[in-house]
Amino acid sequence: MTTDKAGRVHSRGDARAHVAAAHAGKGRGPLTRIALYSLRHPWQAAAAIGATIIASVLQLLIPRLLGHAVDQAQGILDAGADGAEQALFWSAMTLLGVSVARGFFTLVQNYYSESVGHHVGYELRLAFYDKVQRLSYSYHDKVHTGDLITVGLLDLDGLRMFFATGLVRVVLLSVLIGVGAYMLLTTDIVLALLALSFVPFVAWRSSVAQLTLRATWLTLQQKLSALSRVMEENLGGIRVVRAFSGADFELAKFDHASKEALALAHERVHVRVRNTSFMTFSFFFAMGLVLWAGGNKVIAGEMSVGTLASFLTFMTILQMPVRQLGLMVNSFARASTCGDRFYAFLDQPLAISDAPGAPELKVTEGTLRFEDVRFSYEGATHPTLDGVSFEARAGQTIGIVGAPGSGKSTLAHLIPRFYDVSGGRITIDGQDVSKVSLQSLRRAVAVVQQDSFLFTTTIENNIAYGDPWAKETKIEKAAESAQLHNYIMGLPAGYDTVVGERGVSLSGGQRQRLSIARSLVLRPAVMVFDDSTAAIDAGTEHRIRSAIRRYASDRVTLVISHRLSSLLHADTILFLEGGQIVEQGSHEELLAQGGRYRALYDLQTRPTEDIEIGSAAQ
Amino acid sequence: MRAIEEDDRDVASFPGQRPPRASVGSHRIEEEIFGKAYDPKTVRRIWAFVRPYRLKIYLSVAAVLVFTATQLAIPLIIGRAIDSGMTQGGNSTNLLWAVATFAVVVVINYAASWIQESQVGQVAENVLFDMRRAMFAQLQRVSLSFMDKTEVGRLMSRLQGDVNSMQEFLETSVISVGDMVLLVGIVVVLLTLDFRLGLLTLSTMPILFIVRIFWLPPAKRAFWAAHETNSITAGAMAEGINGVRTVQNLDRQRVNFDLFDDKAYNNLLTQLTGSRFAQVMVPIVDSLTGIAMAIVVVVGGSLVLNGGLEIGVIVAFLFYIQRFFDPIRSLTMQYSIMQRAMTSGRRITEVLDIPASINDKPDAIALTRDMDGSVEFRDVVFGYSADRPVLKNVSFKVNPGETVALVGPTGSGKTSAMSLVHRFYEVQSGAVLVGGHDVRDVTQQSLGEQVAMVLQEPFLFTGSVFDNIRYNKASATREDVIAAAKAVGAHDFITRLPGGYDGMLEQRGSNLSLGQRQLLSFARALVADAKILVLDEATANIDSYTERQIQKALLTLLEGRTGMVIAHRLATIRGADRIIVLQNGELIETGNHDQLMEKGGLYAKLYNMNYASFDDIPDELVAQANARAAST
Numbered sequence A: 001m002t003t004d005k006a007g008r009v010h011s012r013g014d015a016r017a018h019v020a021a022a023h024a025g026k027g028r029g030p031l032t033r034i035a036l037y038s039l040r041h042p043w044q045a046a047a048a049i050g051a052t053i054i055a056s057v058l059q060l061l062i063p064r065l066l067g068h069a070v071d072q073a074q075g076i077l078d079a080g081a082d083g084a085e086q087a088l089f090w091s092a093m094t095l096l097g098v099s100v101a102r103g104f105f106t107l108v109q110n111y112y113s114e115s116v117g118h119h120v121g122y123e124l125r126l127a128f129y130d131k132v133q134r135l136s137y138s139y140h141d142k143v144h145t146g147d148l149i150t151v152g153l154l155d156l157d158g159l160r161m162f163f164a165t166g167l168v169r170v171v172l173l174s175v176l177i178g179v180g181a182y183m184l185l186t187t188d189i190v191l192a193l194l195a196l197s198f199v200p201f202v203a204w205r206s207s208v209a210q211l212t213l214r215a216t217w218l219t220l221q222q223k224l225s226a227l228s229r230v231m232e233e234n235l236g237g238i239r240v241v242r243a244f245s246g247a248d249f250e251l252a253k254f255d256h257a258s259k260e261a262l263a264l265a266h267e268r269v270h271v272r273v274r275n276t277s278f279m280t281f282s283f284f285f286a287m288g289l290v291l292w293a294g295g296n297k298v299i300a301g302e303m304s305v306g307t308l309a310s311f312l313t314f315m316t317i318l319q320m321p322v323r324q325l326g327l328m329v330n331s332f333a334r335a336s337t338c339g340d341r342f343y344a345f346l347d348q349p350l351a352i353s354d355a356p357g358a359p360e361l362k363v364t365e366g367t368l369r370f371e372d373v374r375f376s377y378e379g380a381t382h383p384t385l386d387g388v389s390f391e392a393r394a395g396q397t398i399g400i401v402g403a404p405g406s407g408k409s410t411l412a413h414l415i416p417r418f419y420d421v422s423g424g425r426i427t428i429d430g431q432d433v434s435k436v437s438l439q440s441l442r443r444a445v446a447v448v449q450q451d452s453f454l455f456t457t458t459i460e461n462n463i464a465y466g467d468p469w470a471k472e473t474k475i476e477k478a479a480e481s482a483q484l485h486n487y488i489m490g491l492p493a494g495y496d497t498v499v500g501e502r503g504v505s506l507s508g509g510q511r512q513r514l515s516i517a518r519s520l521v522l523r524p525a526v527m528v529f530d531d532s533t534a535a536i537d538a539g540t541e542h543r544i545r546s547a548i549r550r551y552a553s554d555r556v557t558l559v560i561s562h563r564l565s566s567l568l569h570a571d572t573i574l575f576l577e578g579g580q581i582v583e584q585g586s587h588e589e590l591l592a593q594g595g596r597y598r599a600l601y602d603l604q605t606r607p608t609e610d611i612e613i614g615s616a617a618q
Numbered sequence B: 001m002r003a004i005e006e007d008d009r010d011v012a013s014f015p016g017q018r019p020p021r022a023s024v025g026s027h028r029i030e031e032e033i034f035g036k037a038y039d040p041k042t043v044r045r046i047w048a049f050v051r052p053y054r055l056k057i058y059l060s061v062a063a064v065l066v067f068t069a070t071q072l073a074i075p076l077i078i079g080r081a082i083d084s085g086m087t088q089g090g091n092s093t094n095l096l097w098a099v100a101t102f103a104v105v106v107v108i109n110y111a112a113s114w115i116q117e118s119q120v121g122q123v124a125e126n127v128l129f130d131m132r133r134a135m136f137a138q139l140q141r142v143s144l145s146f147m148d149k150t151e152v153g154r155l156m157s158r159l160q161g162d163v164n165s166m167q168e169f170l171e172t173s174v175i176s177v178g179d180m181v182l183l184v185g186i187v188v189v190l191l192t193l194d195f196r197l198g199l200l201t202l203s204t205m206p207i208l209f210i211v212r213i214f215w216l217p218p219a220k221r222a223f224w225a226a227h228e229t230n231s232i233t234a235g236a237m238a239e240g241i242n243g244v245r246t247v248q249n250l251d252r253q254r255v256n257f258d259l260f261d262d263k264a265y266n267n268l269l270t271q272l273t274g275s276r277f278a279q280v281m282v283p284i285v286d287s288l289t290g291i292a293m294a295i296v297v298v299v300g301g302s303l304v305l306n307g308g309l310e311i312g313v314i315v316a317f318l319f320y321i322q323r324f325f326d327p328i329r330s331l332t333m334q335y336s337i338m339q340r341a342m343t344s345g346r347r348i349t350e351v352l353d354i355p356a357s358i359n360d361k362p363d364a365i366a367l368t369r370d371m372d373g374s375v376e377f378r379d380v381v382f383g384y385s386a387d388r389p390v391l392k393n394v395s396f397k398v399n400p401g402e403t404v405a406l407v408g409p410t411g412s413g414k415t416s417a418m419s420l421v422h423r424f425y426e427v428q429s430g431a432v433l434v435g436g437h438d439v440r441d442v443t444q445q446s447l448g449e450q451v452a453m454v455l456q457e458p459f460l461f462t463g464s465v466f467d468n469i470r471y472n473k474a475s476a477t478r479e480d481v482i483a484a485a486k487a488v489g490a491h492d493f494i495t496r497l498p499g500g501y502d503g504m505l506e507q508r509g510s511n512l513s514l515g516q517r518q519l520l521s522f523a524r525a526l527v528a529d530a531k532i533l534v535l536d537e538a539t540a541n542i543d544s545y546t547e548r549q550i551q552k553a554l555l556t557l558l559e560g561r562t563g564m565v566i567a568h569r570l571a572t573i574r575g576a577d578r579i580i581v582l583q584n585g586e587l588i589e590t591g592n593h594d595q596l597m598e599k600g601g602l603y604a605k606l607y608n609m610n611y612a613s614f615d616d617i618p619d620e621l622v623a624q625a626n627a628r629a630a631s632t
């Protein structure tokens, strides 16, 4: 439980419950699902709907009262002033009272329907965020971040507002039109039918428009995504654009995407305008009919002027809801498209999650084993790892070398289960990594990734990212080991310096060292350095390595590197090629073997001689 | 037994608390959202975008006026119809006329509303796209130092959010012209129908203004807070999406979820407060409507009694009063839309006004393919901020056709130096010359065409392999692309991708290994076919064997071109004609491999650490290097 600024108690348990509830109702249509979900706030929803009904009934009373007042005035004129002022005064007071009450209930209606929307928005947002964090690498590999952001912002908004702009409006409009129709029908059937003659037209038009709007919404959203992708990648890759003077090229891409989106946006305006204009027109048409027929009735003495006036007032009151019908249609169309996409995202099965009742990983010896591990990426034609087996004990360092694409990073990503193996298994102290809880596994394994992602926050927070409770001394120690402390202390704001997005204000090597420091704060049983010193000079790297060695005694360290001097102290070096280990042994053993490793070594140590790796390997 | 010592990561041991060193999102509080509702300078800038469509705007304003007039006329016609002959046994010709007039007015109303809405809607969309394009085009020109400091998400929110609120404003502003006219029209009609009654009815208005005076300041604050917390939450969400791999890697999901919940919950509270402020006006306006109607009934009724008023006038009055408060309500709403639009407009103009601090001179010359390809640094001083120089008085010259290597400890300024060759940034003093011309005297376009770069951080676009390698070199054929891919040794893996050269890359090339991404970005630089090739750690993530293949291929490819190579792996630079050693922003030595080895300076030390012996490096050597590289 925490207390927020407003002093309210907010329970964390609720947050989890909201997430669970958002997942309920799989398989139902998006509109049903969001409607049911909105009803999780039964009191607020009931208040909103109840107030809507009362407010609209009151709204219908007003023309009655007005008609009554007009009749009274007429009566005064006809019959003289006996007690008339009194009567007028009372009808004025009723009018006032009803107006005030209507205002109050409209307030309740609007506030609570918005409130339901805000609550739903808050809860769905939590569910969305939670899902994003749970979906595995393989999902995020395929889906553009911009598209996800659209789902989390725009689609969620469309759903959130459905209660207020869709459901409550349905109630409002049905009451207004339903009760109103009843009242009119009981007054004068013919006139009432004329007054309501616009309803079927409007209903028909709305459903047509709903379908068209839905379709345009869907494609428009796609076009806009494409457009924002162009913009986002342009800004993210601005250095490439500049380096190649690609501005014109990028503008052409932008124009292409933009033109398509613009055409659709126009189309949408058209559909909408055609719809609302038609609705208004058919409404006025009905009003004209009432005027004509009603007028004739008055002339024929079949109806009082007051009744006609209340008929017409009733219709003016309907004018607003009729316009709103268009909005309601739009809201339905929007909520159903947005809902389709939002729920499709939420219902996504998790490729990687805890098996039910998965035990914690218990690290005892700290032995990592790969047993005939196979792995292919989805849709790939070749396996990326093809029968990899090795064992590493605590205190040991395993070096991994291999050409780009030979599967080194993939191997590293399998240990903390960023992907699941397609065959064989990986164990830590005999426990299959896919059988233990993800949290315990990921805490036991730290991977310094090949391309380091930094967050826009202070250097200190970046280093403490994996352990935000870490003490200052621990953070400094990690920075020292990563040979970054001196640099940081030289900055005007020291550890409080904010690093730019993805660390743009740092040099390549500084970024890598920051991400090394980030992992050094942790105390994992298995630590992987994935080519994480590539942009660091040999001197600095050496210092980092000797600093790290202090920690390494009780854990397995995997070092992936293209620089063989980094692997020199490894107990075993694995040479990967095409997803298979083709050579394995200590540095000396591999040199003595005279194979591929030897050839690589020669290339790096005797740069001026021409060494043919192909022939050496044979 | 092995114990994981001091694992204080467990959130469970600090129930309900937030870690001291954690945050999600990076939102800085923006300037006041609800600024002035009217800012002539911004309006002028916005008008510049609307101007091309002004005819349509005029047309729709005219349509709005007609529309408003018909709205006003309708109750009048009804009142007239009732008064003239709508009594028992009255004249039905009069009624017929009234209905006919009504029909005509309704048709006009229909046409006007159609014209107005569709014209305005289209103009608003067009203006939106134009503004977005103008901003996007401007961002292609602003300096990188601005881009470094500005997050992509922040710019995107200007390109999308701000532009959208401008659109909303444009769509509603024409309607509010109508509202204003309607309001004035109603006032006039009421006063002419019956001056005394009209005045009495309108006397309720000042109450509304007084209420608003008290309501506005706290309401503004509430709306601002709601807006602000909303963008904070959105920012945190975007960060969660972009950094999801790292989040999972470092097992931060739980902490982040709670932190996000804090922000989202706070947003919920401020939104609710905002709603309360917005809705509280509803009963006030409704009560005023009620009062006005009551006045008409009581006062109007007694006037009728004295024979001073016709009943039709009362009916018309009641009609108008109900209409009267609609435009007020929507104008109130329009007011806040307008405030928001002004802020957005200001932010949009801010982007448009970011000085493109790096501009072509009016008489800038275009570098051509047959320039000599030399690069010279003359006493270059450069820093990202004025007081912290990154390069200090660096001078060197790379002769045409030469390949020069830049080495130095991390953070010594190598990448920065190469950025200057491309004029990503301006030097603080001194000069950088390319092909004998100061880079400030040549067009940036031609500079980009003659200097091709492989950046330290490979960046690929979503799209096919082919499109990525070709990028903007439209003249490159498929053969050129394949030749470049072969030269960097990427051909084999490309053909193995599903789809080969037409295989699709995901965002930033995430379905390739980092080395493969680097190879593609290398191939892209080769296809650009430039006179000068800059390789910034182009092979850092590539094995020595592949690198050797590339070097062999480059021997022929670089014939007649100038090369500048940055590398940490010294084997990478073995082919260089000359080596420049940078340390801490200073050029400390230069010469070829043998000369530098003989000199026994930093290069020799670095080189020895790398290769001389694979035994432990003696500590004193490390200490020496430490002393020199202390500040990196």
Ligand SMILES: Nc1ncnc2c1ncn2[C@@H]1O[C@H](COP(=O)(O)OP(=O)(O)OP(=O)(O)O)[C@@H](O)[C@H]1O
Residues within 6 Å of the ligand: A504, A505, A506, A507, A508, A509, A510, A535, A536, B148, B384, B390, B408, B409, B410, B411, B412, B413, B414, B415, B416, B417, B456
């Ligand atoms: N965009 C930037 N804004 C502010 N400071 C920067 C920026 N880019 C680099 N720096 C700083 O300038 C210095 C030199 O960085 P540069 O990238 O030139 O180093 P480098 O020699 O390329 O290092 P590395 O080998 O690690 O890539 C570093 O201290 C770095 O933090």
Ligand SMILES: Nc1ncnc2c1ncn2[C@@H]1O[C@H](COP(=O)(O)OP(=O)(O)OP(=O)(O)O)[C@@H](O)[C@H]1O
Residues within 6 Å of the ligand: A141, A377, A378, A380, A384, A402, A403, A404, A405, A406, A407, A408, A409, A410, A411, A450, A531, B493, B510, B511, B512, B513, B514, B515, B516, B541, B542
């Ligand atoms: N997310 C992915 N989806 C599909 N294929 C992938 C994905 N990531 C990598 N691959 C492919 O799997 C193979 C192995 O990639 P991996 O990243 O493991 O290579 P690596 O050995 O780490 O290479 P490098 O030295 O370049 O880092 C490559 O052919 C690559 O194209």
Ligand SMILES: [Mg+2]
Residues within 6 Å of the ligand: A408, A409, A410, A450, A530, A531, B513, B514, B515
């Ligand atoms: Mg890799």
Ligand SMILES: [Mg+2]
Residues within 6 Å of the ligand: A507, A508, A509, B414, B415, B416, B456, B536
């Ligand atoms: Mg660099």
